[in-house]
Amino acid sequence: MDLAFTEEQNLLRDSVRKFVDSQYAISGRNKLSASAAGFSRDYWQQYAELGWLALPFSEADGGIGGTPVDTMVLMEEFGRGLVLEPYLATVVMFGSAISMAGNEAQRAELLPAIMDGSLMASFAYAEAQSHHDLNNIETSAAADGDGYLINGEKCVVLNGQSAGKLLVSTRTSGTSQDHTGITLFIVDAAASGIKRTDYPTVDGLRAADIKFTDVRVSAADQLGETGKGYAIVESIANRAILALAAEAVGAMEVLYQDTIAYTKQRRQFDHPLSEFQVLKHRMTEMFMEHALAKSLCMKATMLETQGSAETQRTIHALKYLIGKASRFVGQNAVQLHGGMGMTEELRVAHYFKRLMVIDSQFGNTDHHLERFVA
Amino acid sequence: MDIEFSTADLAFQQDVQAFIKANLPRGMDMWTKRSEWFQALRDKGGWDVAKWPVAFGGPGFTPTQRYIFDLEMSRNSTPPQIPFGVTMLAPILMNYGTREQQERFLPGIRDGSVNWCQGYSEPGAGSDLANLQTKAVLAADGSHYVVNGQKIWTTLAHIAHWMFCLVRTDNTGIKQEGITFLLIPMNDPGIEIKPIITLGGSHSVNEVYITDVKVPVADRIGEEGKGWTYAKGLLVHERTGLAGIQNSVLALSKARNNALQVKVGDGTLLDVPAFRNKLGALEAELLALEFTELRSLASVSAGSDPGPESSIMKLKGTEIQQRISELNLEAAGVYAAAWGEQVGPGFARAATSAYLGTRATTIFGGASEVQKDVIAKNVLGLG
Numbered sequence: 001m002d003l004a005f006t007e008e009q010n011l012l013r014d015s016v017r018k019f020v021d022s023q024y025a026i027s028g029r030n031k032l033s034a035s036a037a038g039f040s041r042d043y044w045q046q047y048a049e050l051g052w053l054a055l056p057f058s059e060a061d062g063g064i065g066g067t068p069v070d071t072m073v074l075m076e077e078f079g080r081g082l083v084l085e086p087y088l089a090t091v092v093m094f095g096s097a098i099s100m101a102g103n104e105a106q107r108a109e110l111l112p113a114i115m116d117g118s119l120m121a122s123f124a125y126a127e128a129q130s131h132h133d134l135n136n137i138e139t140s141a142a143a144d145g146d147g148y149l150i151n152g153e154k155c156v157v158l159n160g161q162s163a164g165k166l167l168v169s170t171r172t173s174g175t176s177q178d179h180t181g182i183t184l185f186i187v188d189a190a191a192s193g194i195k196r197t198d199y200p201t202v203d204g205l206r207a208a209d210i211k212f213t214d215v216r217v218s219a220a221d222q223l224g225e226t227g228k229g230y231a232i233v234e235s236i237a238n239r240a241i242l243a244l245a246a247e248a249v250g251a252m253e254v255l256y257q258d259t260i261a262y263t264k265q266r267r268q269f270d271h272p273l274s275e276f277q278v279l280k281h282r283m284t285e286m287f288m289e290h291a292l293a294k295s296l297c298m299k300a301t302m303l304e305t306q307g308s309a310e311t312q313r314t315i316h317a318l319k320y321l322i323g324k325a326s327r328f329v330g331q332n333a334v335q336l337h338g339g340m341g342m343t344e345e346l347r348v349a350h351y352f353k354r355l356m357v358i359d360s361q362f363g364n365t366d367h368h369l370e371r372f373v374a
Numbered sequence: 375m376d377i378e379f380s381t382a383d384l385a386f387q388q389d390v391q392a393f394i395k396a397n398l399p400r401g402m403d404m405w406t407k408r409s410e411w412f413q414a415l416r417d418k419g420g421w422d423v424a425k426w427p428v429a430f431g432g433p434g435f436t437p438t439q440r441y442i443f444d445l446e447m448s449r450n451s452t453p454p455q456i457p458f459g460v461t462m463l464a465p466i467l468m469n470y471g472t473r474e475q476q477e478r479f480l481p482g483i484r485d486g487s488v489n490w491c492q493g494y495s496e497p498g499a500g501s502d503l504a505n506l507q508t509k510a511v512l513a514a515d516g517s518h519y520v521v522n523g524q525k526i527w528t529t530l531a532h533i534a535h536w537m538f539c540l541v542r543t544d545n546t547g548i549k550q551e552g553i554t555f556l557l558i559p560m561n562d563p564g565i566e567i568k569p570i571i572t573l574g575g576s577h578s579v580n581e582v583y584i585t586d587v588k589v590p591v592a593d594r595i596g597e598e599g600k601g602w603t604y605a606k607g608l609l610v611h612e613r614t615g616l617a618g619i620q621n622s623v624l625a626l627s628k629a630r631n632n633a634l635q636v637k638v639g640d641g642t643l644l645d646v647p648a649f650r651n652k653l654g655a656l657e658a659e660l661l662a663l664e665f666t667e668l669r670s671l672a673s674v675s676a677g678s679d680p681g682p683e684s685s686i687m688k689l690k691g692t693e694i695q696q697r698i699s700e701l702n703l704e705a706a707g708v709y710a711a712a713w714g715e716q717v718g719p720g721f722a723r724a725a726t727s728a729y730l731g732t733r734a735t736t737i738f739g740g741a742s743e744v745q746k747d748v749i750a751k752n753v754l755g756l757g
Contacts, residue, residue, distance in 0.1 A: 001383065001438065002376040003672035009375075069375050260754055275757055280750035281743070287754055288690060291683045292662040299665040302377040317658035324655075373654025 003298070005073065013073045015050065020081030026347035032084055033204035037162060039084035048117030053091055057099050061111045067305045068239065072246040072297065079250025082347075082354055084205060086120050089159035092243045093236050094121035094167050097184070101224040101232045106186065110165065122163035122189075123236060124154035124210055132367040134169075134233050135179045139212060141170035147218040148172070150185065150193075153211045158361075160208025161198040163189050168212070169233055172226055182229040185217045192216075203353040237362045238315050242304060244358045245297045245322045251351045251358075252293065252326060255333040256286040258348055262337055273336070282332055289325035296321050316372035323365030326355035383438050390446040393418060398452055408453050412486060423460060423484055430468055430480065437674045441667075448620030456530065459483035459490040463538050466555070470596040470604050479536075479557070493525040493539030493558065493582060494605070500527075501744045503540075504549045504602060508584060510541035510556060512591075512598075519543070519556065519594070521564075521587045527738070531567050531580040534560050540601050555601035557593040558584070574730035575713075616739045617691025619664055622698060626656060629701045632721045636705050643705055656697055663690050682753045689745045692735035699729040 005013070023043065032040050047053050056071055057063025064070075071092065078087065091114060098110050113119035130136040139152025150170055157166070166187045174181030187194070193215035198208045224232050260283055263273035273279055300318040303311040330352040334341035337348050344350075359365060379387065397414040399407035415422035419433050424443050426432030435443060455461070464483055467476050482488030499506040508523025521541055531537065537558045544552030558565070564587035569577045596604055630653060636643040643649050663686075670684040702725035703710050709718030710726055717723065736742040750756040 001379050001668065001672065003669055004676060005375065260756065264756075272757070277747070280754075280756045281746040283754060283756060284746040284749045287682075287749065288686045291666060291686055292659065292690070295665040295669055295683070296658070296662040298669070299377070299661070302375055305375075306377060308377075314661065317661050320655070321658050321662055369651055369654045369658070372658060373650050 005069075009070060009073050012055075012070060013077060016052070016074050016077035017080070019046070019050075020077055020083065024081035024083060026082075026350060029082055029084065030204065030344075030350070033200075038200070038204075038206040039086065039162075044085050044120070045117050047085065047087070048115065052087070053117055054115040056091065056096060057111055057115065061099060061107050062115060063099075063111070068242055068301045069305055071239075071243055072301045075243045075246035076250040079247035079354075080254050082204075082251065082350055086122075086159035086162060088240065088243055088247075089122045089163070090114060090120045093123040093158075093240050094163075094165065096239045097123065097167055097223060097232060097236050098186075100235055101184070105220070106223065110186070119164050120159065120162045121165040121167065122157050122159045123167045123240075124157040124160070125169045125233060125236075126155050126157075127153065128155055129176070132363040133177075134237055134362075135182065135230055136176050137169050137171045137182055138176045139168065139170045141172050141183055141185060141217070143172075144216065147216055147221070148183075148185065150187065150212045150215040150217060153209065155209045156201075156207045157210050158201075158205065158207050160189075160196055160210055161206045165189060166210070167223065169229060179230045181227050182233065183226050184223040184229040184232055186221045186223055187212075187215060187217055201357055203357040204350065205357070238304065238312070241315055241319050241362050242297070242301050244361060245293070245300070245318050248322045248326050248355055248358050249290070249294045249297050251354055252286075252290045252329045255329050255348060255351050255355075256283065256290055258346075258351075259283055259286065259333045259336045262340070262348075266338075279336060282336065286329045286332055289328045293322050293325040313372060316368040319363055319368040320365050320372055323359040323368070326359055327365075330355045379438070379442070383442060386439050387442045387446065390443055393421075394446060394450045394452065398450060404453060409486070411453055412455075416484075422455075423464075425461065426464065427468070430464075430476075431484070437671055441671050445620055448624065451624070455486075456489065458492050458530070458534075458538075459488065462492060463490055465607075466538070466595060466604050469607075470555075474592075475557075475595070488536060489530065489534045491528050491531045491534035491537045491560070491582075493528060493531075493537040495527045496524060497526055501741050504553065506540055506542060506553065508539070508541045510543050510554060510589070512543070513588075516591065518591060519554075519589045521556065521558065521584050521589055523584050525582040525584070526579075527570070528567075528580045528582045529578055531560065531582050532569065532577070536560060537565075537582065538595075540605055543598050550602045552599050553601040553605075554598050555595040555604050556589050557595065558587060558589055562587045564588075572731070573733070574727050576727075576731065616735070617663070617667070617687040618695055618735075619660070619667055619687075619691055622660055622691065622694050623664065625695070625698045626653075626660060626701075628721075629653065629698055629705065632702055632705045632719070632725075635719060635721075636707065649701070649704060652697075653701060656694060656701070659690070660694055663687070663694065666690075685745075685749045685753050688739065689742055689749070692732075692742065695735050696732045699725070699732045703729040 051064055052074060054063040055066040055074060059065040095114050098106055125134060127138055139154060141148040141150050150168060166189050168185050168187050170183055170185060171181055172183040193213045195211040196208045198206060201207050263279055266273045296318045300314040303314050333348050334352055337346060340346050341348050397411060399411055412422050420431050421433055423432050424435060424440060428434040460483055464480060467479055494503060496506045496508060510519040510521045512519055537560055539556050539558050540553050541556055542552055543554040564585040566583040568581040570579045570581060571577055572579060633643040633649065638646055666683045667687060670680040673679060673681040702721060706718065706722035706725045709722035712718055
């Protein structure tokens with residue numbers, strides 16, 4: 001057993017941390033969030049140059065050949081900075097789908113474009129009636145000549161606004177509750193029949209509802225086998241959950257540390273708040289929730305890396321625990337900052353909102369607890 | 375990073391498993407063949423004193439081997455050792471005792487022929503242990519102390535031959551100073567033991583009254599007035615051992631099985647969402663705590679400090695123990711009320727008893743509230 005990070009992982013952490021510390025002060029971050037794109041294309045190019053966009057892809061595909069542990073290291077640091085660039089949507093979700101399930105032609109076309117920064121992408125999986133069930137899909141793909149016609153509507157598509165390509169989960173057979181009959185397609189975001197409604201998410205990122213009306217795709221655009229897409233969807237979800245969990249761990253660290261710093265300098269009743277036992281204990285509990293969530297994040301990520309049979313169950317436990325810890329740490333960070341915690345001026349509010357959104361993605365605490373204990 | 379044990383560690387784990395399979399007494403033998411078990415451990419090369427250094431006859435385990443050893447012992451519910459001598463006093467004797475004291479006391483500790491109890495807490499010194507008032511006055515000729523005072527919550531004092539004891543030899547300075555570490559024989563006529571029956575109806579703790587007990591200076595550990603320093607290192611030791619994670623892993627899987635035996639409607643208790651979710655939440659938290667222990671172990675193995683995470687082990691571990699006991703109590707249903715032998719399902723009486731008994735875990739060894747104070751101060755830097 002070896003829980004130490006490799007030298008490469010430590011270097012990666014240092015370089016991401018350096019970038020975040022120098023470029024991601026909260027005021028600049030919020031300005032970027034309010035800009036038309038909602039993030040910085042310059043930063044995205046820097047990520048490409050630093051090799052971050054190539055991190056999880058195999059060397060055979062021209063990537064760096066990193067493991068989920070490498071992604072965890074990067075995402076934890078991104079979480080510390082509330083990074084806005086669509087790394088999760090493009091590299092973790094879309095990218096891992098292509099690298100895991102794509103044929104040679106698809107990998108050759110799409111992965112280099114992701115790695116050089118020219119292609120951003122999204123995974124359109126959720127629908128209004130889905131709640132958190134990834135198999136609950138009504139968007140249909142009906143055979144039409146040598147291709148398919150897609151009809152339906154996807155909602156809260158992360159990074160929908162900037163995506164050049166969309167990975168869309170569709171139903172090619174069965175009914176909305178089935179786990180079989182799901183097929184994935186890579187769709188050009190500019191294809192005719194696509195109508196997109198963009199909006200910000202509460203944490204300052206971007207999403208879109210996307211309506212598909214007779215959108216034509218060819219057989220070459222199909223990812224994986226017909227009707228067997230659910231396994232791919234699950235794999236993407238697992239990678240996304242691990243990345244989100246690492247991001248949440250980074251965000252929680254900032255929150256409990258900011259709370260400690262704030263209560264040390266804020267005086268009431270002639271004492272710093274940090275001297276009040278009830279607050280000391282609360283902060284100890286925040287530290288504890290963070291430490292436990294971080295432990296399970298490490299464990300699940302290592303299990304995924306080693307392809308362990310325990311992985312799926314541990315990921316359910318992880319998403320549950322991350323949600324629980326995030327809520328506790330987030331709510332108490334706001335509470336202990338008092339009135340200032342309610343303002344947009346301090347960064348606490350922004351981390352709070354990011355954690356709130358993370359719980360809603362790829363299944364919330366209740367969803368994963370149900371599956372973990374089943 | 376590699377979550378698997380190394381080949382060498384896996385081989386060690388198999389060795390431990392094979393040893394347990396070959397030597398562990400089963401069923402009723404568990405009680406009658408206890409000493410054979412400990413002898414076999416000893417013959418294996420100091421496995422009876424797994425935490426002792428090689429110089430004192432221990433096996434010289436690496437931190438990972440020690441973890442694996444504890445893991446397998448807990449998983450197989452091997453006979454527990456009473457910790458007071460072997461785990462708590464022995465390290466103090468090794469670090470601060472004279473060679474003569476080591477030779478006199480360690481053999482009896484090791485072979486279990488001499489029972490020890492811990493004389494720390496007093497009516498006025500619980501979490502605030504340094505406030506202890508039991509007084510030891512050095513005789514005019516300097517040959518012995520005369521000790522007077524009262525200890526409380528003294529676990530197994532009624533079967534102990536000796537008590538290691540913190541006493542006050544000076545009260546002029548700050549209260550942590552002036553505390554001295556003495557070894558007191560329990561058969562002295564000046565020792566009076568009164569049982570305390572705890573809320574589960576059991577007798578394990580006691581009041582110990584000490585009246586004009588003469589303790590030779592030769593039975594003092596280290597220097598006069600330095601007892602607090604000696605004991606403090608040991609308290610840390612006590613706390614890290616109290617998380618009981620592997621016992622909880624076992625207990626939680628038993629709780630799941632208990633729930634499966636309980637019929638509710640057409641299904642079992644495990645089909646009741648409110649119960650099932652509590653069980654799941656505990657399993658998830660325990661997984662996280664278990665890996666937190668491994669993170670500390672990894673730090674120690676790499677030659678660093680255990681890391682700030684290790685501070686939460688006792689706090690969270692005892693909370694989990696209590697919550698598991700709640701699940702079993704709920705699984706007992708109406709029989710949670712019954713207090714007779716062999717009433718209701720097999721686990722019910724034990725469940726009620728454990729629920730009552732585990733209330734102590736968040737009180738002893740540093741109450742949870744004190745643990746939080748300590749973490750706030752030492753780990754988070756909160757004044």
